[in-house]
Amino acid sequence: MSMNKTMSVWRSGHVFGLLFLLGALLLTACGNGSQAQGSSGGPITITLAGPNQWNSSGKSFGPAWDTAVQQFEKLNPNVKVKITVLPLSNFSQIEATQLASGSAPDLIFNQTSYKPYQVTPLDSYLQQPNPYAPEKPHWMDWFDSRAYNQTTSSAADGHLYWVPLNLVSVGLFVNQDLFKKAGVDFPIKTYSDWETALKKFKAAGITPMAMDNSQIGIAWPVGSILNQMMNKYYNDFNWYDASGKPGSYSTLTNKDLVRAIKTGKLNASLPEVVETLKLAKDMYSTGATPNWSGIKGLSGAGVNLDDFLAGRAAMAWGVNFGAAEVSKATFKVGSMGFPTITSDTTPLSTGAPAQFGVTAGGTSYMIPSTVKGDHLKYAVRFLQFMTAPKYAQDWITATTGVPSVSGVTAPSVISGFSEGAWGESPKSNGYSLQGLSPQQGQDYTQIMQGYLLGTTSLSATQSKLDASWKSAADYQIQQNPSWGNESWAK
Structure with a gap:
């Protein structure tokens, strides 16, 4: 999807x-x-x-x-x-x-x-x-x-x-009062600072990141990491323009991703994919709401906004339309994009800024x-x-x-969702890997939840992701019959 x-x-x-x-x-x-x-x-x-x-x-x-x-x-x-x-x-x-x-x-x-x-x-x-x-x-x-x-x-x-x-647009709603209480600067700009902030929140008795078992609770945070880690492969995978014709485009298209999967260039054994999995697991272990997998995600406005609005969590993922719900907060609310992963966190970083895009x-x-x-x-x-x-x-x-349109300003409570590089579409389009399958991301969510909870090993998770991506690639070719005429799709 x-x-x-x-x-x-x-x-x-x-x-x-x-x-x-x-x-x-x-x-x-x-x-x-x-x-x-x-x-x-x-x-x-x-x-x-x-x-x-x-x-x-x-x-x-x-x-x-x-x-x-x-x-x-x-x-x-x-x-x-x-x-x-x-x-x-x-x-x-x-x-x-x-x-x-x-x-x-x-x-x-x-x-x-x-x-x-x-x-x-x-x-x-x-x-x-x-x-x-x-x-x-x-x-x-x-x-x-x-x-x-x-x-x-x-x-x-x-x-x-x-x-x-x-x-x-998507981003993080922020409880600025809890940021101040824990001594965390707002906004958090780098992933290294993010990791430090998660520890500060926990030391202050604050849940860093509200989380539940919804699909968006996996797709948005993990996708934000994968978008950055996959930037290295933009030039190698970029074969088509936006219409699907041979050429190039500013972001990888679904056809680019499907071709990369079918040719074996994109798989879960890539160092950058492995690093994404490890960073995500550490983020959920350190920062997510305890027992998050047992909290049913009921709203598309955001992830576990109940905990956020109750003042128990410093941050919550949300979409701009969730601002109406967040307006009920009794504390000062801000917004920001996900931080940029730099070489301070991993040598695999390209240094490219975190991006998600407005649509x-x-x-x-x-x-x-x-x-x-x-x-x-x-x-x-x-x-x-x-x-x-x-x-x-x-x-x-x-x-x-x-x-x-230009000349119009977004409300301050969601301005961080679309500002700067975060509001630009990610070149790698790694986020889209979770939605290529006919299950529209549900299989990806189940695979990732097993890994993040520790019930599935890293190697087993890689195998499941590879199988899911290959199946999704075949499905996309079926949905786009003209792709099947190209040699890589055979």
Whole structure:
């Protein structure tokens, strides 16, 4: 599973509950909503439908959205915006059905199955100025190119069909009061300092890192180490561009990783993989919540946030959308990325900074191809309005989002999740190794838990990882039949 897809599942499956609405009623409501309210010069009603990512209401996305809509309507007096909340459990199926039947609303959440002819290409609009932010020559110029660009965000036909209103980022929530109590400087910059900090927290009677048995409790911390340790192999494994054609790209693609596995160059016996396993085991043994494997991970917002909010843990892994939950804390909360592993920790370090990356797996919308005339005009305008810095800032702040455009600042409680090198995509893309299998990381989680708990030896863990990666590579080739035509895939 790609990071984008993983994020959408975390957010959709765990973080934000919804009151489920009857599918038939929703289909009717959304289908009718695309019609103008009046046929004699009355206001035009632009309809938007998607899952609720901010609260448990089945009727409203919340005050921040209401305010944004009111601002847009004030700027466009002849336009009304109607939002329909779709059930979290089956919004994707509802949207796919609407697109196929031609009854989709004017703006639709992009995490659904669709064919290019069913949605409107936005390239021409993105190459024109944003009327709400004309300071740059092209609307596209405003977007954070780390997460949204023509190369990685376009469909197979090369067109851009959706626009991100915010981004997704991962990092560590920090209890700054406990940092001060233990005498630990914030933020922690190097892994050597990290190891020292874990010992200081324990000496002060503080659990360093909140942990539970969730998949993200393994994927994020271990992936952050593996991303760094695998940097050495970037040039050797980098065979394809972002579209899968021979060439190169700024980060290793899934196809690069699959090729490296199939040719035997990427395996669990590599010194850097072994070092990753050893560092991870020491980190969990020294820093994780005692008996973490028995704590059920229930939230995609973060890892064991209950212990963190109770003031028992100094740090907790989280996603930016978890800021709403963390806002309940009675202590000062900060955020930071994972520290950089240097030669002070291991001679295998390349010295490259810790990276995780921001992605466009958050709130993104597209316009069905059935939307025409003024409805198309104002659907585009609404997307432009929501990504204009002047109007986006209040919405981003209120929803604790990571901005998708420049000129907008992330709330301080999550600013560390996207700042500097940590907000850049890792060159090695080692994190993606955990999600290539058809089990979407569940097998990797089980393998790693056995090793971290000491119930599986290092050699047995290596064998299991190799078997899992080989199986995942074969699965990826099955899912991408054209790869099978290349000699290494035979």
